[in-house]
Amino acid sequence: MADAEIPEVTDFLAEQAPFAAVPRTDLERLARRMTVRYARRGTLLMSVGRGNDEVFVVRSGAVQITDDSGTLVDRGEEGTAFGTTALDGRPSRFDVEAIEDSLLLVLPSAAFHELATAHPAVGDFFSQQRASRLRHALQAMPHAQRRTAVLQTRLRDLVRREPITTTGDATVREAAQLMAREQVSSLLVVDGGRLTGIVTDRDLRTRVLAAGLDSSTPVSAMMTADPVTAGPDDIAMELILEMTSRNIHHMPVVGGTDGRTPLGMLTSTDLMRLERANPIHLVGDIAKADDLGTLVVLSQRLPRIIDQLVHEDATADGIGRIVTAVGDALEQRLIGLAERELGPSPTAYAWVVLGSQARLEQGPGSDQDNALVISDDATPADLPWFEALARFVVEGLVACGYPRCPGDVMATNPQWRRPLREWRRTFTQWIDEPVPDAILRSAIFFDLRTVHGDDTLVEELREQIRRSAPRGTRFLAHLARNAAANEPPLGFFRGFVLEREGAHKDTLDLKRGGFHAVVEVARVHALSRGLPQVSTSSRITAAAGAGGLSDETAADLHDAFEFIRYVRLLHQAKQIRAGEPPDNFVAPSELSSFEKRHLRDAFQVVRSAQQTILHSHPLGHVT
Incomplete structure (x- = not known):
């Protein structure tokens, strides 16, 4: 290969899995050992039963891979690599044919083995099936998108000093004097060397x-x-998630054989050294806000936090949990302000969030989905108080940047602001007497979580769902049909199916047939087995534990869910920086070849999961 071509080929390889995980200097050496080969359409590049001594990477064009029975295995475009299964004389299990005029980068067998030895992730990548390659893609997302790895820092590396401790029988005065002397904002209370408590300023x-x-x-x-x-081996991201969700500012780090020996103390201030915009402080500031105007100003800090997390090393799951924690905090504070204005609640109630917020999967631009479960003790005279509460909170959320639900699934709708007995009747009707359109609209209500009030009211509903849903054959068949209705946006031949009209014409919808399809599949698995989990990831894990999914299928679904959501977050971060409202529609031109290829893998995992759920809950049960 000519020296002038080396930088261009190196740049190309740096965007492809698994080469994206290889240092650039090694990629440059690799490029020098490659040759370029032109293959006309119809050229057979590999044949079943024959070995070869080369690895191919499609530089441009496309190839088709079929097995020994002629069954289509895959079609690959730019960035597709093949040939490793037949190296060193091993008989190929596939035919590989150029189905377009193609340019191929060709790597000798010896060079490939040297690369795989120096970088085991490369060898691992090629030894896996497509779905498993997606797992490696998550680990090898182009690092140009990420600035540092600070969120992966182990806590043992953040602890700067020995823990300052006292004992339970020390006086408050002695504790305060010790804190002043050591200039710390907290003390760990120990008994026999074991942590028993904490005292903060x-x-x-x-x-x-x-x-x-x-x-x-x-x-x-x-x-x-x-x-x-x-x-000590927990990572900073996990600490941020825990402290944000609990709205706490001090976290003891413990170890030892019993896991209770104090090693040090970490505070939100310590994490501020890692992050310029800290969600822990934002949640704390929201909890202290005294009026709606302050909440509106505070809510404007969230986009910056999201942008930062996306471009550091946070996962899509972690970002979703942080965004949800901020949303929860805003909702809880608005309820507190409403109660201050309206006076105490006339009876017990639970303010419930639904959908993505209930699943801890809220993202930028999420609208609001909420409801009220009121105690059966409420009288007609009590109901105006709850109407006023709903109006105050929903309008406050709109002011803070959370749009109204287009389907009017909000507590301001009297249909979703009812006593417990009426909610019980509604869920019974949905499960025992399912109507297709009603099931489609009500699916969101099977993802519910209390953010304020008496959770025992909601637990009665959750228990009712756990008992009755597994017996609702027609209900589950309707849900399964809905889960499979929105197919992933993949055409038969290697291309994406784009939106054909409207404001998002010629873009790819990452939600409908992408990550939300995984949400719906996971919901069916959980409800059919009476599982209590609400988040999509925990539902997938629980379904595997209950025998509803193989461990491999569960892992593939986890990876597909994470990858599609992460690509969406990259897209939304660009929109946030450009001052545009975030959405789920990405133009193919915005995607790297790395992202296109692995989105294809992810969508195929989703499609397979949808077909499986249809077989488990056949449409014959739907009348």
Whole structure:
């Protein structure tokens, strides 16, 4: 290969799996050992039963791979690599034919073996099936998209000093003096070297000074006993998720054989050194906001956090959980402000979120889906209070950037603001007497989570669903049909199916037949087995544990779900930086060849899962 072509070929390889995980200097050496070969349409590049001593990478054009029975296995375009299964004289299991005039990068067998030895991920990539390659793609996302790996930092590397500890029988005065002397905002309380509690400066203010406790009170009387802890091998991203979801600012790091020996303390300030925009602080500031105007201003910090997380090393799942935690905090604070204005609730109730927020999968631009479950003790005279609550919260969420639900699935709709007994009747009707259109509209209600109020009301509904859904054969068949109705946007021949009209014409919908199809498949698996999990990932894992999915299929679904959502987040981050509203529609020209190829893999995993769910819940049950 001519020296002038080396940089261009190196750039090309750096965008393809598995070469994206290889350092550039090694890629340049690899490019120098490659040759370029032209293949006319119809050229047979590999034959069943024959070995070869070369590995091919499609530079342009397309190839078709069939097995020994002539069955189509795959069609690959730019970036497709093949040939490794027949190296060193091993008989090929496939025919590979150029179905377009193609340019191929050709790597000798010896060079490939050297590469695979130096970089085991390369060899692993080619030894896997397509769905398993998707797993490697997640690990080898083009690193030009990511600036650092700070969120993968182990907590042991963040702990800067030995833990400052006291004992439970020390007095509050002694604890406060120790904190002042050491200039720390918290103390770990130990007994026999084991962590038993934590005391923070906030505890001193609220539990001692504000409560009028004597300074001679023992620490054990006002500490937080058995606090949430983290381990030294946990990563920073996990710590951020835990602290954000719980709205806490101090996390003891513990280890030892019993897992209770204090190793140090990490605070949200420590994490600020890692991240310029910290979701923990945002959630804390929201909880302290005193009016809607402040909440509106605070909510405007979320896009910056999302953009940062996308371009660091956070997963799509982790980003979804953080965005949800911020959404939960806003909703909870709006309810608090509403109760301050309206007065105390006349009876018990639960404010419930539905859909992506309930599943901890909220993303940029998500609209609101919520409902109210009111105690059966409520009287007609109580109902206006709940109407006013719903109006206050829904309008507040709109002001904070959460659009109204286009389907009016909000607590302001009287249909979704009802006493528990009426909710029970509704779920019974949905499951026992399913109507197709009603099931389509109601599916979102089977992903529900309490964010404020009396969760026992909602637990009654969850228990009803767990008991009755597995017996609802027609209900599950309707859900399965809906889950399979939105097919992934793949054409028969290697291309994507694009939107044909409307505002998103000529773009690819990553939601309808992509990640949301996985949501729907996972929901059917969970409901059919009476599983309590709500998030898509936990439903997939639980379904595998219950025998509903093989471990391999579950892993493939996890990977497809994560990959499609991550590509969407990259797209949405670009829109946020450009000041555009985020959506789920991406133009093919916006995607790298790496992303196109593995989106194709992911969509094929989704399509297979949809077919499986249809076979499990046949359409013959739908009348």
